[in-house]
Amino acid sequence: MTSPITPVPNGTVTSAKGFSAGGIFAGIKTPGIDKKDIGILFSKHPCAVAGTFTQNSVVSPTVTLDKERVGPDKQIHAVIVNSGCANTAVGEQGMIDAKEMTDLASAHLGVTSEQTLVSSTGVIGVEIPMALMREYIPQIEVSENGGSEFAKAILTTDKRTKEIAVSFKIDGVAHTVGGTSKGSGMIHPNMATMLAYITTDADVDPNYLQKTLSKSVKLSFNQIDVDGDQSTNDTVLLLANGAANGQKISGGDEASKVFETAILQVCQFLAIEIARDGEGATKLIEVTVNGAHSEDDALIASRSCAASMLVKTAVYGRDPNWGRIFMAVGKSGISINESKIDCYINDIQIVAEGKGISYNVQSVVSALSSDEVRLRVDLNVGSSSGMAWGCDLTEEYVVFNSAYTT
Amino acid sequence: MTSPITPVPNGTVTSAKGFSAGGIFAGIKTPGIDKKDIGILFSKHPCAVAGTFTQNSVVSPTVTLDKERVGPDKQIHAVIVNSGCANTAVGEQGMIDAKEMTDLASAHLGVTSEQTLVSSTGVIGVEIPMALMREYIPQIEVSENGGSEFAKAILTTDKRTKEIAVSFKIDGVAHTVGGTSKGSGMIHPNMATMLAYITTDADVDPNYLQKTLSKSVKLSFNQIDVDGDQSTNDTVLLLANGAANGQKISGGDEASKVFETAILQVCQFLAIEIARDGEGATKLIEVTVNGAHSEDDALIASRSCAASMLVKTAVYGRDPNWGRIFMAVGKSGISINESKIDCYINDIQIVAEGKGISYNVQSVVSALSSDEVRLRVDLNVGSSSGMAWGCDLTEEYVVFNSAYTT
Numbered sequence: 001m002t003s004p005i006t007p008v009p010n011g012t013v014t015s016a017k018g019f020s021a022g023g024i025f026a027g028i029k030t031p032g033i034d035k036k037d038i039g040i041l042f043s044k045h046p047c048a049v050a051g052t053f054t055q056n057s058v059v060s061p062t063v064t065l066d067k068e069r070v071g072p073d074k075q076i077h078a079v080i081v082n083s084g085c086a087n088t089a090v091g092e093q094g095m096i097d098a099k100e101m102t103d104l105a106s107a108h109l110g111v112t113s114e115q116t117l118v119s120s121t122g123v124i125g126v127e128i129p130m131a132l133m134r135e136y137i138p139q140i141e142v143s144e145n146g147g148s149e150f151a152k153a154i155l156t157t158d159k160r161t162k163e164i165a166v167s168f169k170i171d172g173v174a175h176t177v178g179g180t181s182k183g184s185g186m187i188h189p190n191m192a193t194m195l196a197y198i199t200t201d202a203d204v205d206p207n208y209l210q211k212t213l214s215k216s217v218k219l220s221f222n223q224i225d226v227d228g229d230q231s232t233n234d235t236v237l238l239l240a241n242g243a244a245n246g247q248k249i250s251g252g253d254e255a256s257k258v259f260e261t262a263i264l265q266v267c268q269f270l271a272i273e274i275a276r277d278g279e280g281a282t283k284l285i286e287v288t289v290n291g292a293h294s295e296d297d298a299l300i301a302s303r304s305c306a307a308s309m310l311v312k313t314a315v316y317g318r319d320p321n322w323g324r325i326f327m328a329v330g331k332s333g334i335s336i337n338e339s340k341i342d343c344y345i346n347d348i349q350i351v352a353e354g355k356g357i358s359y360n361v362q363s364v365v366s367a368l369s370s371d372e373v374r375l376r377v378d379l380n381v382g383s384s385s386g387m388a389w390g391c392d393l394t395e396e397y398v399v400f401n402s403a404y405t406t
Numbered sequence: 407m408t409s410p411i412t413p414v415p416n417g418t419v420t421s422a423k424g425f426s427a428g429g430i431f432a433g434i435k436t437p438g439i440d441k442k443d444i445g446i447l448f449s450k451h452p453c454a455v456a457g458t459f460t461q462n463s464v465v466s467p468t469v470t471l472d473k474e475r476v477g478p479d480k481q482i483h484a485v486i487v488n489s490g491c492a493n494t495a496v497g498e499q500g501m502i503d504a505k506e507m508t509d510l511a512s513a514h515l516g517v518t519s520e521q522t523l524v525s526s527t528g529v530i531g532v533e534i535p536m537a538l539m540r541e542y543i544p545q546i547e548v549s550e551n552g553g554s555e556f557a558k559a560i561l562t563t564d565k566r567t568k569e570i571a572v573s574f575k576i577d578g579v580a581h582t583v584g585g586t587s588k589g590s591g592m593i594h595p596n597m598a599t600m601l602a603y604i605t606t607d608a609d610v611d612p613n614y615l616q617k618t619l620s621k622s623v624k625l626s627f628n629q630i631d632v633d634g635d636q637s638t639n640d641t642v643l644l645l646a647n648g649a650a651n652g653q654k655i656s657g658g659d660e661a662s663k664v665f666e667t668a669i670l671q672v673c674q675f676l677a678i679e680i681a682r683d684g685e686g687a688t689k690l691i692e693v694t695v696n697g698a699h700s701e702d703d704a705l706i707a708s709r710s711c712a713a714s715m716l717v718k719t720a721v722y723g724r725d726p727n728w729g730r731i732f733m734a735v736g737k738s739g740i741s742i743n744e745s746k747i748d749c750y751i752n753d754i755q756i757v758a759e760g761k762g763i764s765y766n767v768q769s770v771v772s773a774l775s776s777d778e779v780r781l782r783v784d785l786n787v788g789s790s791s792g793m794a795w796g797c798d799l800t801e802e803y804v805v806f807n808s809a810y811t812t
Binding site for chain 2: 055056057058059086088089090091092123124125126227230231232309310313314316317319322323324326327329330331332333334335336338339351353354355356393394395397398399401402403
């Protein structure tokens with residue numbers, strides 16, 4: 001017996017039982033109101049762990065270290081994260097510093113280095129200021145209410161934190177899944193993305209945990225785009241500590257199904273929030289492709305559309321320029337029949353059977369003025385669907401990235 | 407015996423013997439000084455023909471028609487081109503109109519429709535104004551001095567025409583290769599690109615002609631990027647009419663080598679001019695990747711760098727942000743060893759063995775202020791090289807494309 005999945009009010013990465021977190025401002029980033037730049041996520045119970053990581057050939061040593069420490073035979077207690085410096089492309093010092101960060105955090109928390117993961121995000125090519133780490137990591141206080149402190153500590157150019165938690169019951173036992181993520185430039189993830197941390201108090205088989213995470217990442221973080229660029233530090237971690245004292249979840253039953261849905265909901269929420277908060281963005285663009293030959297076709301085509309600079313600028317300019325949507329779907333290389341395509345903007349049909357139709361221009365321009373613009377492409381050649389999310393491209397993205405050293 | 411390849415002063419697409427061309431303003435585009443929107447390229451001698459076309463699944467019927475009429479067993483006399491309307495995504499009327507355009511041009515020139523090719527470029531989703539075609543195509547006068555008229559007639563958002571011709575001698579016989587192309591948005595070609603027309607008076611075996619064109623396109627048009635988007639109308643045509651009365655060129659000898667070099671030079675010039683004239687661009691970005699495992703690796707990595715929005719905005723902002731160059735090379739997925747990479751901006755070294763080095767910031771910022779910025783990445787894992795070309799990304803691109811209906 002399972003219950004529906006419901007949102008946890010003001011849910012955070014510490015909403016699941018047994019998780020605590022905290023953050024501190026050490027001066028790695030420029031100061032600001034309520035800014036943090038080092039955070040710790042902690043579970044007093046050991047956690048099964050799953051992770052997906054950047055596919056970029058240039059990889060931060062933090063990712064390399066985490067990959068060694070994540071797996072079905074590993075147990076994790078903590079994650080230490082800093083923002084403001086990516087610890088990438090700094091030579092051998094990078095791995096030395098990444099390891100020392102986990103040494104400092106684990107000593108502070110009373111666990112081992114091998115039970116501690118590490119992420120860094122910020123400028124590439126600059127060494128981690130370890131003196132600050134040595135001074136400030138031991139000062140970080142973790143608590144059950146510290147989820148939002150941690151969410152602040154992982155931000156770089158983001159304008160706001162991204163946090164969620166949902167809960168559901170399995171045979172009367174309450175379970176929670178919480179998470180947080182950060183964006184907001186260099187976003188076109190491949191197999192993994194940016195930074196996101198998801199926690200659950202469910203008791204989950206580790207192999208099944210990794211399978212569930214990978215499947216959810218494919219339909220969430222891997223379907224968003226801000227600027228087509230892929231970070232060297234992308235990481236999604238899912239920690240399951242079993243503190244809910246519920247049954248073992250290992251796939252194939254009703255309890256697993258509700259757990260998988262909860263993980264997907266959290267992943268999609270955190271991914272969409274990254275797209276919405278894209279650098280310089282004024283609008284979220286949601287692209288749905290229906291009637292494709294396969295789910296992969298639908299995912300590829302929807303992402304091609306969400307990632308197209310010409311679609312992004314058309315949405316910014318409130319221009320119902322469906323020729324660019326056609327171009328973007330077509331360049332993805334999937335199998336289509338042009339004369340069967342229908343297009344909709346916020347449910348208003350503008351293309352039928354591959355040709356533009358008469359529509360009320362004022363209605364469509366007004367739809368394009370919303371904070372959320374939904375583009376829908378019905379290919380009508382099969383029965384599979386897929387979704388992707390992006391943001392509009394504005395002058396502010398250009399101004400920002402021509403002045404900011406990533 | 408062959409001579410060196412030399413530029414033809416004020417060379418155009420009609421510099422090769424036996425080619426003539428012309429253009430007219432029919433009112434498809436908004437009027438402007440010296441604007442043209444229909445052009446004809448003509449050869450009184452029948453031409454062997456080679457072509458490469460867009461790989462986008464949404465294809466203009468003009469491309470579909472040209473593909474039927476291009477091949478080793480075909481002979482071509484003329485190309486009719488209009489700008490301002492792409493004749494794409496307009497249903498069955500598109501093919502009817504494309505064919506009628508070739509009927510009108512061939513009747514005017516005294517050749518057959520099957521000997522006539524057609525291209526259209528401009529807004530997608532709008533039908534060709536055939537009444538204008540019927541009135542104006544018969545009025546187009548072609549002449550040996552009309553190359554620049556034709557070059558004007560194919561432009562859309564381009565700021566200037568792109569024209570070149572080079573000549574060389576084979577056993578004392580002068581041969582010429584000329585060409586013209588247009589850009590300047592929706593540019594990230596795949597296997598073919600935009601519109602480009604190349605002419606030669608050499609007598610060339612048709613199978614060898616296609617092989618030569620495909621090889622040159624791979625190293626020129628397929629290595630440029632303005633905005634990552636791929637047009638539905640991309641076309642490169644190479645016409646060889648044999649009017650120089652030289653020997654047959656069919657590969658494998660010294661004469662073929664000089665011919666191949668001339669074709670590559672013309673393709674690279676026309677491709678680079680498209681990148682330089684990218685929408686909103688203020689600078690040309692040339693990326694060279696050396697020391698790769700294979701030529702394909704070097705081509706992929708250089709193009710990934712030239713196409714990265716974060717590299718483009720950094721160059722615009724004169725920011726020597728080599729972390730973004732690393733990210734872009736890494737996301738291409740080629741095999742690298744991070745600790746061996748050296749980076750240079752306009753020959754000033756800024757990265758050695760994967761780490762930033764001290765450099766004179768003023769010199770590098772000043773190098774980034776040039777009209778042409780050369781980024782060089784030495785991977786030092788192999789001996790292959792590749793080049794790609796892009797332009798910077800500016801606020802003007804966003805303003806332009808949020809207001810313009812492609």
